[in-house]
Amino acid sequence: MNRIHVAVGVICNSEGEILIAKRADHLHQGGLWEFPGGKVEAEESVVDALVRELEEELGITAVREACNPLMEITHDYGDKQVMLDVWWVRDFCGEPEGREGQPLNWVEAAQLNDFAFPEANIAIIEKITALAER
């Protein structure tokens, strides 16, 4: 099976809010909100991919020491199989901007349920919400 390995960042700011971005309509799972990230390239580590994607998509530099694994999710969309390698990003340099024209939004953990995400994200949001409630 051809499964796509994706590095995904749950980026938190000093207020404890989380950054979400809207996927362009023409993309796979388009029109839905996501945590920024993208495909891990051959010969690339997940953290390298995470740092590169956040630079490309948002113009920020994630602090590597502040990146920690949260969870891995495999999901079959039928047309595409993905493995989301989800990381906390608790510190970064720069101010995020939608470099690919994508709308951005800082939201509290409890607000995540108000946004439409791809199906694979349900487990991520459950986990973030549970951790935030403790």
Ligand SMILES: Nc1nc2c([nH]c(=O)n2[C@H]2C[C@H](O)[C@@H](COP(=O)(O)OP(=O)(O)OP(=O)(O)O)O2)c(=O)[nH]1
């Ligand atoms: N980045 C991201 N991708 C997600 C999430 N949830 C989810 O199912 N996906 C899926 C959608 C896509 O099939 C795949 C990630 O692809 P992507 O479009 O971000 O990849 P990329 O940035 O490398 O884009 P490209 O250069 O190939 O256009 O993972 C999520 O929260 N964030």
Ligand SMILES: [Mg+2]
């Ligand atoms: Mg992407």
